[in-house]
Amino acid sequence: MSELYDPEEMMTIAAARALSDGDVCFVGIGLPSTAANLARLTKAPDVVLIYESGCIGAKPDILPLSIGDSELVETADVVVSVPEIFRYWLQGGKVDVGFLGAAQLDRYGNINTTIVGDYNAPKVRLPGAGGAPEIATNSKQVFITLKQSTRTFVDKPDFITSAGYLTGGDARARLNVPGRGPTQVFSDLGILQPDPVTKELTMTSLHPGVTPEQAIAATGWPLKIHPQATVTPAPTEIELQTLRDMKARAAQAHSRSNLRAS
Amino acid sequence: MADITSLSSAVAGLIHDGDKVAMEGFTHLIPHAAGHEIIRQGKKDLTLIRMTPDLIYDQMIGMGCAKKLIFSWGGNPGVGSLHRFRDAVENAWPRPLEIEEHSHADMACAYDAGAAGLPLAILRAHRGTDLPKYNATIREITCPFTGETLVAVPSLRPDVAVIHAQQADRKGNVLIWGISGVQKEAVLAAKRAIVTVEEIVDKVAPRANSVILPHWVVSAVCPVPGGAFPSYALGYSTRGNDFYKRWDAIARDRDSFAKWMTRHVLETKDFAEHTASLSEPAHV
Numbered sequence: 001m002s003e004l005y006d007p008e009e010m011m012t013i014a015a016a017r018a019l020s021d022g023d024v025c026f027v028g029i030g031l032p033s034t035a036a037n038l039a040r041l042t043k044a045p046d047v048v049l050i051y052e053s054g055c056i057g058a059k060p061d062i063l064p065l066s067i068g069d070s071e072l073v074e075t076a077d078v079v080v081s082v083p084e085i086f087r088y089w090l091q092g093g094k095v096d097v098g099f100l101g102a103a104q105l106d107r108y109g110n111i112n113t114t115i116v117g118d119y120n121a122p123k124v125r126l127p128g129a130g131g132a133p134e135i136a137t138n139s140k141q142v143f144i145t146l147k148q149s150t151r152t153f154v155d156k157p158d159f160i161t162s163a164g165y166l167t168g169g170d171a172r173a174r175l176n177v178p179g180r181g182p183t184q185v186f187s188d189l190g191i192l193q194p195d196p197v198t199k200e201l202t203m204t205s206l207h208p209g210v211t212p213e214q215a216i217a218a219t220g221w222p223l224k225i226h227p228q229a230t231v232t233p234a235p236t237e238i239e240l241q242t243l244r245d246m247k248a249r250a251a252q253a254h255s256r257s258n259l260r261a262s
Numbered sequence: 263m264a265d266i267t268s269l270s271s272a273v274a275g276l277i278h279d280g281d282k283v284a285m286e287g288f289t290h291l292i293p294h295a296a297g298h299e300i301i302r303q304g305k306k307d308l309t310l311i312r313m314t315p316d317l318i319y320d321q322m323i324g325m326g327c328a329k330k331l332i333f334s335w336g337g338n339p340g341v342g343s344l345h346r347f348r349d350a351v352e353n354a355w356p357r358p359l360e361i362e363e364h365s366h367a368d369m370a371c372a373y374d375a376g377a378a379g380l381p382l383a384i385l386r387a388h389r390g391t392d393l394p395k396y397n398a399t400i401r402e403i404t405c406p407f408t409g410e411t412l413v414a415v416p417s418l419r420p421d422v423a424v425i426h427a428q429q430a431d432r433k434g435n436v437l438i439w440g441i442s443g444v445q446k447e448a449v450l451a452a453k454r455a456i457v458t459v460e461e462i463v464d465k466v467a468p469r470a471n472s473v474i475l476p477h478w479v480v481s482a483v484c485p486v487p488g489g490a491f492p493s494y495a496l497g498y499s500t501r502g503n504d505f506y507k508r509w510d511a512i513a514r515d516r517d518s519f520a521k522w523m524t525r526h527v528l529e530t531k532d533f534a535e536h537t538a539s540l541s542e543p544a545h546v
Binding site: 029030052053054055064065066067068069070073079081082083086087090091110114119120122123124125126127128129130131132133134137138159160161162163166171172175176177178253254255256257 | 288333339348364365370371388411443446447505
């Protein structure tokens with residue numbers, strides 16, 4: 001691999017590699033959607049992508065800006081109502097992988113997308129829950145992708161919007177949550193996985209050129225690096241080219257003005 | 263039989279200050295024209311209900327129409343924040359906004375329960391999350407058969423539901439296809455319903471995944487071609503992704519927002535004039 005790539009590309013490619021043919025994946029918008037579609041266009045052509053707008057089996061050629069672009073409807077196997085997608089398909093246990101982004105993440109994989117500061121007098125009001133709390137609990141497992149920094153990988157989030165392993169150990173299991181929880185986190189520095197016993201997210205792979213010190217410095221809790229941590233294989237030419245082509249098509253399509261001529 | 267009427271008379275006659283108003287459309291078919299008309303008519307003290315407030319409620323909140331918002335995800339999809347919504351919650355501008363916050367799953371079920379005439383919805387949700395600490399309407403209920411602890415939320419029963427659809431016939435039978443969101447549930451849960459449509463046709467021809475709302479569950483049908491923009495109507499338009507991106511800069515600042523709303527909504531008499539005004543060279 002001679003060509004240069006940036007850390008966000010490595011993050012997206014590492015995340016895409018985690019999906020397999022036949023996986024039924026409930027996709028969040030943004031980075032998760034990019035990674036899931038990259039998987040579909042490279043190693044997992046038969047991954048099934050579900051968007052919360054009700055599109056099941058979507059195969060967009062142009063990455064959607066929202067979870068309900070017409071590209072998703074026109075390429076879906078079936079489109080169902082919003083109550084149905086959450087009740088029958090997600091709560092009904094049909095989803096293998098929930099793929100989420102986050103504003104903040106803690107060491108147990110708990111996600112905050114609600115507020116920074118006090119709930120009743122927030123410093124920053126974030127969008128809120130959307131589909132995530134139930135994707136996080138009702139999918140068989142969860143993948144999370146976000147850039148790693150002390151602002152995003154925090155010691156104590158101000159709010160838990162979507163449950164990971166809560167306070168760690170068997171806390172999640174005690175709540176009788178159907179899904180296993182976050183099994184992999186993909187950042188721009190590496191891959192984190194929960195410790196089998198404590199459930200604390202531990203760095204199990206570092207992307208090429210990233211040092212343990214760098215990862216530790218970008219984390220708001222005392223990050224543990226797994227003793228057998230590996231180096232993530234660098235992007236292949238095909239992965240990189242497919243990702244760049246996909247993003248170029250989206251950038252072009254999303255900047256096209258489609259005001260009605262009236 | 264639904265009245266086939268102008269949007270301005272439907273809003274004037276069917277939406278009152280203080281009403282609980284649900285304007286639905288999940289990314290697709292968002293009734294933006296109706297939002298503008300509510301702003302033009304200066305409706306106030308509304309409780310606005312919508313899963314994804316989107317630009318339509320960012321505009322209505324910024325113009326001071328709302329006293330309360332019931333919602334589950336308040337962002338500009340794929341772009342970032344809804345700045346007017348944030349300014350209202352963070353700084354009480356232009357007025358304080360009470361919020362009642364849910365997840366998509368519980369809100370979708372609450373509409374469904376409203377349509378079904380039930381007092382509550384029951385689902386497996388919110389386990390381990392903080393939201394129930396701040397929203398007293400999210401409560402626990404025990405299954406009488408299995409003993410499982412589940413979540414109960416009260417059903418949504420809006421005074422008025424407002425949606426956009428592709429077509430209606432001359433009696434007011436409404437046809438929707440593509441992403442149907444929670445519009446059917448919102449209309450059936452509400453006391454009154456306003457539907458703006460791309461066009462009135464002699465006979466609606468249902469297609470795959472289409473939803474029919476019979477004329478006798480609809481109060482008013484108003485022809486407003488393109489009335490979802492910058493959202494879209496499958497078969498008629500595609501999503502105005504470029505506009506969604508440009509809205510970020512317009513809404514970020516109070517003055518530029520006020521200027522935009524004045525020129526493009528308050529000073530236009532209807533949605534056709536609004537749309538034409540967006541082609542002005544001066545449009546930000």
